[in-house]
Amino acid sequence: MLKKNLCDTSRELSDGRISSQELTKKCLENIARHDNELGAMLWLNEKNSLNQACASDKRRKNGQSLGPLDGVPIAIKDMILSTDFPSTAASKILEGYVSPYDASVVSRLRAAGAVIIGKTNQDEFAMGSSNESSAYKLCRNPWNLQHTPGGSSGGSAAALSAGMCFGSLGTDTGGSIRQPAAYTGLVGMKPSYGRVSRFGIIAFASSLDQVGPFARSVRDCALLLKLIAGFDDKDSTSVNIPVPDYVGCLNLDVMGKKIGVPREYFGDGISPAVKLSIEHTIAKLKDGGAEIVPILLPHTKYAVATYYIIATAEASSNLSRYDGVRYGPRRGDAKDLLSLYESTRGELFGTEVKRRIMLGTYVLSAGYYDAYYLKAQKVRRLFADDFAQAFKHVDVIISPTTPSTAFRIGEKIDDPLAMYLNDIYTISANLAGICAISVPSGLDDQGLPIGVQLMGKAFDEQTLFNVAAAIERDSHFDSSRAIMS
Amino acid sequence: MAFSTLELQKIARLARLSLSDDEFIRLGEDLGRIVDFVDQLAEVDVNGIEPMSHAGDRSLLFRDDRARPGLGCRAIESSAGYEDGLIRVPKIVE
Numbered sequence: 001m002l003k004k005n006l007c008d009t010s011r012e013l014s015d016g017r018i019s020s021q022e023l024t025k026k027c028l029e030n031i032a033r034h035d036n037e038l039g040a041m042l043w044l045n046e047k048n049s050l051n052q053a054c055a056s057d058k059r060r061k062n063g064q065s066l067g068p069l070d071g072v073p074i075a076i077k078d079m080i081l082s083t084d085f086p087s088t089a090a091s092k093i094l095e096g097y098v099s100p101y102d103a104s105v106v107s108r109l110r111a112a113g114a115v116i117i118g119k120t121n122q123d124e125f126a127m128g129s130s131n132e133s134s135a136y137k138l139c140r141n142p143w144n145l146q147h148t149p150g151g152s153s154g155g156s157a158a159a160l161s162a163g164m165c166f167g168s169l170g171t172d173t174g175g176s177i178r179q180p181a182a183y184t185g186l187v188g189m190k191p192s193y194g195r196v197s198r199f200g201i202i203a204f205a206s207s208l209d210q211v212g213p214f215a216r217s218v219r220d221c222a223l224l225l226k227l228i229a230g231f232d233d234k235d236s237t238s239v240n241i242p243v244p245d246y247v248g249c250l251n252l253d254v255m256g257k258k259i260g261v262p263r264e265y266f267g268d269g270i271s272p273a274v275k276l277s278i279e280h281t282i283a284k285l286k287d288g289g290a291e292i293v294p295i296l297l298p299h300t301k302y303a304v305a306t307y308y309i310i311a312t313a314e315a316s317s318n319l320s321r322y323d324g325v326r327y328g329p330r331r332g333d334a335k336d337l338l339s340l341y342e343s344t345r346g347e348l349f350g351t352e353v354k355r356r357i358m359l360g361t362y363v364l365s366a367g368y369y370d371a372y373y374l375k376a377q378k379v380r381r382l383f384a385d386d387f388a389q390a391f392k393h394v395d396v397i398i399s400p401t402t403p404s405t406a407f408r409i410g411e412k413i414d415d416p417l418a419m420y421l422n423d424i425y426t427i428s429a430n431l432a433g434i435c436a437i438s439v440p441s442g443l444d445d446q447g448l449p450i451g452v453q454l455m456g457k458a459f460d461e462q463t464l465f466n467v468a469a470a471i472e473r474d475s476h477f478d479s480s481r482a483i484m485s
Numbered sequence: 486m487a488f489s490t491l492e493l494q495k496i497a498r499l500a501r502l503s504l505s506d507d508e509f510i511r512l513g514e515d516l517g518r519i520v521d522f523v524d525q526l527a528e529v530d531v532n533g534i535e536p537m538s539h540a541g542d543r544s545l546l547f548r549d550d551r552a553r554p555g556l557g558c559r560a561i562e563s564s565a566g567y568e569d570g571l572i573r574v575p576k577i578v579e
Contacts, residue, residue, distance in 0.1 A: 096563075097563050098563060100556050100559040100560055100562070100563075101556060192540075193539075193540035193541065194540070194541065207538060207539045207540065208540075233546070233548050236546050236547065237539065238546070239541075240546065299529070301525075302525065302526060302529060304522075305522060305523040305525050305526050306526065308519065308522075308523060309523055309526075316500060320501070323501065324565065325564065325566065325572060325574055326561060326564050326572065327563060327564065328563070328565065329565055330565040330566065332503075333575075335575050335576065336575055337574060337575045337576075337577050338501075339503075339575075340574070340575055341501040342501050342502060342503035343503050345500075345501055345502050345503070346502050346503030346504055346505075347503070349502070351508075351511075354502055354504070354508070354512065355512055355515055355516070355519075357500050357502065358493075358496050358497065358500055358502070358512055358516060359516060359519055359520075361496050361499050361500040362496050362516065362520070363523075365495075365496065365499060371527075372523065372526075374536055375526050375527075375529075375531065376523075376526060377536035377537055377538060378531035378534040378535070378536050378537070379526055379529050379531060380536075380537040381534050381535060381536065381537035382529070382531070382534065384537060384540070416515055416518075416519065417518060417519060417522055420519075431540075432540065433539075433540020433541050434540075458540070458541060
């Protein structure tokens with residue numbers, strides 16, 4: 001039952017072959033059995049999830065189904081506010097915090113009848129690429145428990161890959177959906193900036209953050225994006241343009257599609273297995289009639305530096321709200337406000353968060369603002385210009401999602417720069433605000449999944465789904481192989 | 486580049502972070518390496534380039550200026566200092 005993808009499960013619910021209560025119980029049993037070892041889930045509310053499932057079964061029985069997601073268990077990242085679970089961003093500074101309102105994406109899931117099965121583990125405030133900076137517990141990769149699931153949305157990826165839900169939501173500021181999707185054999189999409197509401201998402205870097213889906217198939221991913229995407233007047237950066245019927249418009253024919261291959265993404269640092277798999281994928285697309293076009297994205301080598309200035313600057317501002325006054329626990333001398341601020345933040349933020357707040361504060365401080373922050377904002381425009389130029393000639397751009405497959409737990413945690421460089425291929429899409437997807441393309445010689453990234457023009461997610469679906473068909477990848485049961 | 490203790494203390498004070506001596510040493514080393522790395526942007530020519538603060542640079546949308554129901558005190562109930570619809574904080578005026 002847990003091995004089925006979302007669309008098939010939805011069909012079985014609709015046909016009455018299974019009930020939402022059965023599905024929800026199965027997911028919760030799987031969590032109870034395996035999550036001590038896996039560490040994918042942070043917060044559960046079994047009674048509430050089962051009540052949602054019961055309500056869904058009643059709706060279906062009365063012919064009042066809310067649609068394909070009605071009764072399907074979905075997990076959400078802890079960055080996403082929900083009234084029936086704590087929302088901590090995997091940080092001690094928000095320990096015990098329960099939001100008085102739902103994020104807009106959660107309201108949409110509820111309106112579609114989804115059963116929210118739990119909140120997933122992540123890097124603290126989404127700052128990390130391995131899930132190792134969670135303040136609560138380690139999360140492991142179900143494909144090999146000695147390896148990380150990636151990050152920062154590692155828990156959403158691990159939970160889905162291990163069969164604890166049928167779809168999940170993450171957030172992606174520099175690759176935090178696509179990289180864990182690649183590491184765990186899933187499809188993961190970062191939508192165009194403004195496509196999905198950020199209302200009720202704990203902010204990390206507001207000009208880069210987007211919510212997006214993880215799924216076990218491209219079709220599932222398209223279905224989930226359709227449900228969460230669209231204008232929201234509670235988010236002033238939300239864009240008011242129509243959302244296509246991604247599933248209905250899926251077209252696997254790549255004949256005549258122009259696929260750009262950026263030279264800069266295939267240089268030093270890419271593992272031979274990843275390179276071979278992407279080349280194989282490109283060859284298959286060519287066999288299908290796609291035109292392969294070499295392109296240049298000349299500023300790629302500056303992506304990580306640009307990102308770590310802009311993202312940390314925005315984070316240092318966004319995280320200033322956690323001061324021991326409005327949210328979460330307090331530390332320090334109750335008689336002195338400054339001590340309250342400094343002790344609460346010093347004791348309750350983790351190392352990586354403090355490192356980034358310090359860097360962000362430095363690049364915004366008097367005397368350094370122009371040299372770092374303003375400079376990075378100008379370089380950021382060059383990234384957008386690079387993509388605009390490339391998309392005059394191609395429909396999508398193909399690249400590896402990550403330079404290697406999932407690395408081992410502990411391998412990079414003491415070297416922040418090595419960890420940051422892991423995001424080299426994913427960051428540019430966030431800087432430019434375009435959409436990007438990771439789709440599995442094969443396994444390396446250790447049996448770990450490899451992901452292909454497709455980047456598309458802003459708001460052209462449909463073309464990404466179409467080409468990704470063709471890659472999925474040709475790769476014969478089995479996303480259910482790591483399901484724990 | 487190497488950060489002096491004084492510089493690190495200044496940044497930590499601006500960021501409202503109390504750090505231990507060990508953290509100052511470690512963060513100082515990390516920040517030095519990271520700043521050396523991001524210094525590569527100095528070689529990029531950005532003459533005449535407008536800074537980009539948001540993707541697409543679309544103008545922000547505004548809602549109609551109409552009253553809507555709000556959260557009221559529920560918005561602050563999770564504060565550790567919550568008392569009767571207010572948040573208790575240390576004295577801020579001498």
